[in-house]
Amino acid sequence: MTTDREERFQQFFTERGARYEQGKLLGFGETSAMSEPESSILSVLDQKACLDISGPDTLKFLQGQLTCNLDTLTTDQFSGGAACTPKGRMFTSFTLLNAGENQFVMAMHQGLVETTRTTLGKYAVFYKTDLLPDQKYVCLGLSGKNAEQKIAHLFNDVPDGNTALNINQQGWLLNVSGAITRFELWITLEHLESLWAPLTEAFSPTGQQHWQMLNCLSVEASLSPDTIDKYIPQHLNLPSLKSVSFRKGCYTGQEIVARMQNLGQLKSRCYRLSSDQQLTLEPDTRLFNSAGKAIGEVIESVQSSQGTELMAVIRVEAAEENDARLEGAEGQKLHCHPLPYEVDPKQELQF
Numbered sequence: 001m002t003t004d005r006e007e008r009f010q011q012f013f014t015e016r017g018a019r020y021e022q023g024k025l026l027g028f029g030e031t032s033a034m035s036e037p038e039s040s041i042l043s044v045l046d047q048k049a050c051l052d053i054s055g056p057d058t059l060k061f062l063q064g065q066l067t068c069n070l071d072t073l074t075t076d077q078f079s080g081g082a083a084c085t086p087k088g089r090m091f092t093s094f095t096l097l098n099a100g101e102n103q104f105v106m107a108m109h110q111g112l113v114e115t116t117r118t119t120l121g122k123y124a125v126f127y128k129t130d131l132l133p134d135q136k137y138v139c140l141g142l143s144g145k146n147a148e149q150k151i152a153h154l155f156n157d158v159p160d161g162n163t164a165l166n167i168n169q170q171g172w173l174l175n176v177s178g179a180i181t182r183f184e185l186w187i188t189l190e191h192l193e194s195l196w197a198p199l200t201e202a203f204s205p206t207g208q209q210h211w212q213m214l215n216c217l218s219v220e221a222s223l224s225p226d227t228i229d230k231y232i233p234q235h236l237n238l239p240s241l242k243s244v245s246f247r248k249g250c251y252t253g254q255e256i257v258a259r260m261q262n263l264g265q266l267k268s269r270c271y272r273l274s275s276d277q278q279l280t281l282e283p284d285t286r287l288f289n290s291a292g293k294a295i296g297e298v299i300e301s302v303q304s305s306q307g308t309e310l311m312a313v314i315r316v317e318a319a320e321e322n323d324a325r326l327e328g329a330e331g332q333k334l335h336c337h338p339l340p341y342e343v344d345p346k347q348e349l350q351f
Contacts, residue, residue, distance in 0.1 A: 080243035088256025
């Protein structure tokens, strides 16, 4: 069922040329969803939504629940992170922004907002803090070879590191890591109305497929409703992405997460895979090696101009041997790519 928030956003983008099919934004006008990675693209991240968390005990409460270290975040700074069950399995992953005194904004897959609120709410009853689904912000992705120069022209500044640029108290612009220069814009719909024309002169608007491709190229996976409670943070490489702090102290699930990191016994992690054919692969699609042995499953996939890009949690040895395929030994062979960032469990323990 479409929410009031989604209806308002769909109406806004439809009036500006968006094409929807069964509630999914396909693109704008003739803009292709299969643009080249370095194209200047505005991606409407309509599957992303925010959770507002505020109150005098918010920092103390969240510090005891999340993998990231909130004590290091000053106003307008952000971090990736996750929240886990007592068994160390993630029930949500997110980008968390310090929005000011005793207030944080947590952006995630919209299908996780209510479950995140409910699960964290079981602990929040002991604190003076409120968790409310945000109704204000729409999330956009801005990317491309010349994105930094265009951002500087549009906003007279470029956010650096993990400090977001505050946009007239109407939202934030975040510098997002990855293989291609890109930024996330969390902005109120009212303010986006005045920004839309200059934004779309600099960036061609489309749906979220382009952003999904960039996520795959960057191997930056996040949880969706299909992957709740299936993985520990290391499976999605979150320590390597500085989304887990091993020096912050206790949080729910911390003992399991820290033990895995200290023992260094992780057998599977997230990798980028690709095919030169355009495939439709649902989350949880099983992958196999050439001997027909199951090695893992798909997290996310998207069709590109070159075929299909996907992220999957698979056995490390299978990735290193470039031995992954669909449907057993006779299935479509997939190409495994090296990770675009360093994985060093001992060094990550110092973060």
